[in-house]
Amino acid sequence: MDFDFALLYHSFGNVMLDWHVLLAIFIGVTGGITIGALPGLTATMGVALLVPFTFGRPPVESLGMLLGIYCGGMYGGSISAILIRTPGTPAAAATVLEGYPMGQRGEAGRALAMALFASFSGGMFGALVMTFLSPYVAGVALEFSYVEYFALALFGLSVIISISGTSIIKGVMAGLFGLVLSTIGMDPISGYPRFTFGVIDLMEGPSFIPTLIGLFAVAELFSNIEKMGVTEKIKARIGQYFPSLADIKTSAPNILKSSAIGTIVGAIPGAGGDIAAFVSYAEAKRSSRHPEKFGTGLIEGVAATESANNACSGGAMIPLLSLGVPGDAVTAVLLGAFIVQGLQPGPLLYKEHMDIVYNVFAAMIVANVAMLVVGAFGVRFFARVIGIQKEILIPIIFVLSLCGSYAMRQNVFDVYLTIGFGVIGYLMQRYDYPLSPILLALILGPMAEANLRRSMVVSGGDWHILVSRPIAVSLMVLGVAFMVASVFNHKRIEKRLAEARLADTTP
Amino acid sequence: MDKKTHFDFVTSIGLMILSLVMIVDSYRMGVDVGGALYASPGMLPMVLALLLLLTSAMLLKRSIRNGGARQNLAGFVAWFDIFRKSRMAREMMVGALILALYTFVLAPRLPFWMSTSMFMILLMAILKATSLVKNLMITALVVGSIYGVFQMVFHVPLP
Known part of the structure; x- marks a missing residue:
């Protein structure tokens, strides 16, 4: 599939000359930075909360707003990381390492300015790679049959092990739980109702958006009630909005390298901004002339982590748009937003709604520019937002969550579903069961099942069809290799942690 | 002993029961619809239930190894009591x-x-x-x- 420059040019016109779309992007970015800056609220939560409220608007406008939240949320996390040593989002955890010591030295403005510039550079890099690469990936995917789609879903599911957190068994169990949930409702082939217990509202399975809001917003609110404490007051003075030329010159190689790392990590299904930021930080330290100074407040460290986590967003959009497989938790929610608009991400989207795809490219690029503008002029406001008490925020977000889950189908059952999943998600989080595998399984489960069974029907029950196509075999082998590597990596980390604990306890 | 182990113990037993219920239900789906196994609506739920049973058994084994069944049960009851009073x-x-x-x-x-x-x-x-x-x-x-x-x-x- 060739790249269409003329269509991209027109799409920029659609996005920038339509004030509705432009305003939606700016509102999204402002909301995203605010949500990102508030510890405990994530970009996933922000997007999940707003999806139901945007479905009445035209696709470009609503997707533009959600992309704005995504980009803004990724940058917003750095503000609290630098000012109060608490990353606003998991992706900003690595920024604390260099950003907070800079703030302590009285250089909070300098760190924030670099975080914004690096976020913008990384975000633009990722968005440009997405724009120029995904049409080619979609072109290849257009040749896929049921077998390749089944293999692709299996490959996506293999990532569950790498995002299992502290326990592989619990990660796998969470993934299985998600897969079980995805089987609830009418069977896609025979129409037989599975695990519905006679409840009509479950015939189509648990609704995606209310489930998401429950798992990622309500569960997070329950956790926040538990962790409620004193809100920190910001003492740092912020007098700088853009980094100096000297800082840009020092950090440029790291920004470029980390942007590339972030885009690649983002494109791997399941790996998100937190992994990208830590990998880039490690690489920046490894390749530095003075690695011993890392941890004391180095501007290069802030540049590396922030460019990586923002580049991740563009990378994560590549598999979403071209294959229909989300790259991280936020893009999994965005997948729901596309479906709400009647659009199914994947290669066919390029065939049937090419204009929308190019508008998304343009909106993503414009959202990054909007982030630079809003971030520079609003940094003092966002720094003050961190001081808002959780006791006030929690009731507000509860109301938004419940309104959001109701708004999709105007069905009270969805509200009950949201609360139910909120309680399940809270308990799972509290007892070390990761939530991301459920999301991945909910999306990829139906894709795997439907394509497996269609393949079997086509072949008349001959299982050899699954290993008859080279791309499918490659994807399955890659999936197995990924799982084995993740298990070994997990064991290596566990061993290192045990050694570190032993060293700490030895007098 | 970690209170999370008690929770793992109880969760694994609960999930094992759920898996068994799912296996029976999936088998019933196959019987109801009939036809080949690969076309049965119960095929995937059956596979998932078996995997869930296996992983739950692994978790149960791990939690028993970390404290024994009786101790885990007593620990869970004690934890519930503390939780109730906090x-x-x-x-x-x-x-x-x-x-x-x-x-x-x-x-x-x-x-x-x-x-x-x-x-x-x-x-x-x-x-x-x-x-x-x-x-x-x-x-x-x-x-x-x-x-x-x-x-x-x-x-x-x-x-």
């Missing part, structure tokens, strides 16, 4: 009760602005968020904004 748990239970009241009783019966205002004022008071005057002002602002932005601008139906 201040944080009480606050959470009251919060959950208000949420349930809002969802199941107030929202279906009263207009959105009234039920949401009552919910917000109550929850902020329970969480000791701010003074009563500020509480009322914040509630009015939030309910007005949600109603104005979502109902009037975005035309989103509210509960």
Whole structure:
């Protein structure tokens, strides 16, 4: 599939000359930075909360707003990381390492300015790679049959092990739980109702958006009630909005390298901004002339982590748009937003709604520019937002969550579903069961099942069809290799942690 | 012993029972629809239930290795008792009760602005968020904004 420059040019016109779309992007970015800056609220939560409220608007406008939240949320996390040593989002955890010591030295403005510039550079890099690469990936995917789609879903599911957190068994169990949930409702082939217990509202399975809001917003609110404490007051003075030329010159190689790392990590299904930021930080330290100074407040460290986590967003959009497989938790929610608009991400989207795809490219690029503008002029406001008490925020977000889950189908059952999943998600989080595998399984489960069974029907029950196509075999082998590597990596980390604990306890 | 181990012990038993129920139900689906195994609606649920049974058994084995079945059960009961008596748990239970009241009783019966205002004022008071005057002002602002932005601008139906 060739790249269409003329269509991209027109799409920029659609996005920038339509004030509705432009305003939606700016509102999204402002909301995203605010949500990102508030510890405990994530970009996933922000997007999940707003999806139901945007479905009445035209696709470009609503997707533009959600992309704005995504980009803004990724940058917003750095503000609290630098000012109060608490990353606003998991992706900003690595920024604390260099950003907070800079703030302590009285250089909070300098760190924030670099975080914004690096976020913008990384975000633009990722968005440009997405724009120029995904049409080619979609072109290849257009040749896929049921077998390749089944293999692709299996490959996506293999990532569950790498995002299992502290326990592989619990990660796998969470993934299985998600897969079980995805089987609830009418069977896609025979129409037989599975695990519905006679409840009509479950015939189509648990609704995606209310489930998401429950798992990622309500569960997070329950956790926040538990962790409620004193809100920190910001003492740092912020007098700088853009980094100096000297800082840009020092950090440029790291920004470029980390942007590339972030885009690649983002494109791997399941790996998100937190992994990208830590990998880039490690690489920046490894390749530095003075690695011993890392941890004391180095501007290069802030540049590396922030460019990586923002580049991740563009990378994560590549598999979403071209294959229909989300790259991280936020893009999994965005997948729901596309479906709400009647659009199914994947290669066919390029065939049937090419204009929308190019508008998304343009909106993503414009959202990054909007982030630079809003971030520079609003940094003092966002720094003050961190001081808002959780006791006030929690009731507000509860109301938004419940309104959001109701708004999709105007069905009270969805509200009950949201609360139910909120309680399940809270308990799972509290007892070390990761939530991301459920999301991945909910999306990829139906894709795997439907394509497996269609393949079997086509072949008349001959299982050899699954290993008859080279791309499918490659994807399955890659999936197995990924799982084995993740298990070994997990064991290596566990061993290192045990050694570190032993060293700490030895007098 | 870690209290999470007690929870793992109880969860694994619960999930094993769930898996067994799923296996029986999946088998029934196959019998009801008939035809080849690969076309049966119960095929994937059966495979998933078997995998869930296996992983739950692994988790159960691990939790027993870390403390024994009886100790785990006693630990869980003791943990539940401590949880029941803690201040944080009480606050959470009251919060959950208000949420349930809002969802199941107030929202279906009263207009959105009234039920949401009552919910917000109550929850902020329970969480000791701010003074009563500020509480009322914040509630009015939030309910007005949600109603104005979502109902009037975005035309989103509210509960």
